[in-house]
Amino acid sequence: MLAAQGRRVDQVSLEEIDWLGRLRQGLEKTRRGFVTQLLDSLGDDPLSPELLDDLETALLRADVGVSATDRVLEALRQRLNEEVVDSAEGLRFLKEQLRGILDGPIEASGVPLLAPQHERLxxxxxxxxxxxxxxxxxxxxxxxxxxxxxxxxxxxxxxxxxxxxxxxxxxxxxxxxxxxxxxxxxxxxxxxxxxxxxxxxxxxxxxxxxxxxxxxxxxxxxxxxxxxxxxxxxxxxxxxxxxxxxxxxxxxxxxxxxxxxxxxxxxxxxxxxxxxxxxxxxxxxxxxxxxxxxxxxxxxxxxxxxxxxxxxxxxxxxxxxxxx
Ligand SMILES: Nc1nc2c(ncn2[C@@H]2O[C@H](COP(=O)(O)OP(=O)(O)OP(=O)(O)O)[C@@H](O)[C@H]2O)c(=O)[nH]1
Ligand SMILES: [Mg+2]
CATH class of the missing domain: 3.40.50.300 (P-loop containing nucleotide triphosphate hydrolases)
Structure with a gap:
């Protein structure tokens, strides 16, 4: 099982597990207004165009912003044009899109993880x-x-x-x-x-x-x-x-x-x-x-x-x- 990207759960320290719990708790309010609603409307059915409207509202309400929301919806729409997407796959695809948005500027910077450089000011x-x-x-x-x-x-x-x-x-x-x-x-x-x-x-x-x-x-x-x-x-x-x-x-x-x-x-x-x-x-x-x-x-x-x-x-x- 992956607990964080590329690492197995037994490689994650207790402090990290504690942090992940706190982060999850911290994001509770964002999640309550957004994900719960989203997961409810996802249900077990395949993704529908109406559901995309709900998703759009939920993303905007969580302050994801117009540009990121548009990008995510465009990708989902394109995917739905090609095939039927069930809710589990829809959620996986949504996560991938969100990660892509967050990782864009990090990848462009060429520095995946910011840390001070040793032996340098x-x-x-x-x-x-x-x-x-x-x-x-x-x-x-x-x-x-x-x-x-x-x-x-x-x-x-x-x-x-x-x-x-x-x-x-x-x-x-x-x-x-x-x-x-x-x-x-x-x-x-x-x-x-x-x-x-x-x-x-x-x-x-x-x-x-x-x-x-x-x-x-x-x-x-x-x-x-x-x-x-x-x-x-x-x-x-x-x-x-x-x-x-x-x-x-x-x-x-x-x-x-x-x-x-x-x-x-x-x-x-x-x-x-x-x-x-x-x-x-x-x-x-x-x-x-x-x-x-x-x-x-x-x-x-x-x-x-x-x-x-x-x-x-x-x-x-x-x-x-x-x-x-
Ligand atoms: N809950 C919570 N409170 C925080 C967090 N970071 C800072 N605070 C609180 O926010 C308040 C302001 O924090 P400061 O670090 O003084 O903010 P600042 O930007 O230096 O403020 P100025 O120097 O006056 O501009 C303090 O009460 C902090 O304890 C956080 O991640 N979570
Ligand atoms: Mg200050």
Whole structure:
């Protein structure tokens, strides 16, 4: 039996089984509004054109977005034109289509699983609107990095409020990861990043995680500040592997897409982290992000705990989303 792509169930650790359970639980709300309805209408009968209408509504309601929904329906229609498809095969085909959408940008990036590169400086920048979970994600990533044997440091480049530095310092302490911060109020975030990259180079640190202040994508001056941070990184560490990760709150659904476009321009996005999948009814937004923003989803967060973040895997995600 396959528990995750390419691995047998006895190769999966207890922690992973625990995570899969939590992910499934987290996607419960999305599933309730979408899959239960879908599975009910699927029944045991072969797929019919009416059923495709129901499926379309269900996908749109789960915030899968028009483009991904159209792609899935088009593929299903074509299949139905060719042959009779029973419900089990219909579900299998649907899962395959959804995985294809999620995997598209990942395959295009040439990096199936994002991890820091050893013996090289990696700089990962967390960006996004207010309160989406940037700092929490950074704290979880620091822990994951340490557990995976990387040397890591945090740049407290959210200088907008004093509490932000304390918050990120608390996360650093939990994983024994040093935090570079500037004690003066309203320090320039780019200056903090400058110090952090200097420290990382001096110590041979492999991963620098950069926390940034939440900002609305419509605030031009704040987006410009973010571009400046990005330029500093590129200038100081031209050989570094830079990841600019947009953190999106799943419960914001389609709004996330509009944010993605603006942040892509300012911060040169390379990927997305979707947070708060626990308790959101809009988990389908992952498909909209992949299909419309064309960005690979790299991690997903489903909880506030330090271990509630995992590398994104389309197989796990689709199975959790469509679990009966
Ligand atoms: N349930 C749940 N809560 C989360 C998750 N990720 C973050 N949160 C919570 O969301 C709230 C905001 O998280 P932060 O990490 O401070 O968000 P931020 O993007 O850094 O916020 P600003 O810096 O103010 O823009 C906190 O209460 C977190 O505990 C998640 O995956 N699930
Ligand atoms: Mg923050």
């Amino acid at each position: 990696n700089v990962w920048l967390m960006v996004g609107v207010n309160g989406v979970g940037k700092t929490t994600t950074l704290g979880k990533l620091a822990n994951l990095a340490v557990r995976s044997g990387y040397s890591c440091l945090i740049a407290a480049a959210d200088t907008f409020r004093a509490a932000a530095v304390q918050q990120v310092e608390a996360w650093g302490e939990r994983s024994h990861v040093p935090v570079i911060a500037n004690p003066s109020a309203n320090a320039d975030p780019a200056a903090v990043v400058y110090d952090a990259i200097g420290a990382a180079k001096a110590k041979g640190t492999e991963l620098v995680l950069v926390d940034t202040a939440g900002r609305l994508q419509t605030k031009h001056n704040l987006m410009e500040e973010l571009s400046k941070v990005r330029r500093i990184i590129d200038r100081l560490a031209p050989d570094a592997a830079v990841e600019s990760l947009l953190v999106l709150d799943a419960s914001q659904g389609q709004n996330g897409l509009r944010q993605a476009m603006a942040f892509a321009t300012a911060a040169g996005l390379t990927g997305v982290v979707i947070t708060k999948l626990d308790g959101s009814a809009r988990g389908g937004v992952a498909l909209a992000v992949a299909s419309e923003a064309g960005l690979p989803i790299r991690f997903i967060g489903a909880g506030e705990g330090i271990r509630d973040l995992r590398p994104f895997n389309s197989f796990e995600f689709v199975e959790a989303l469509l679990a009966g």
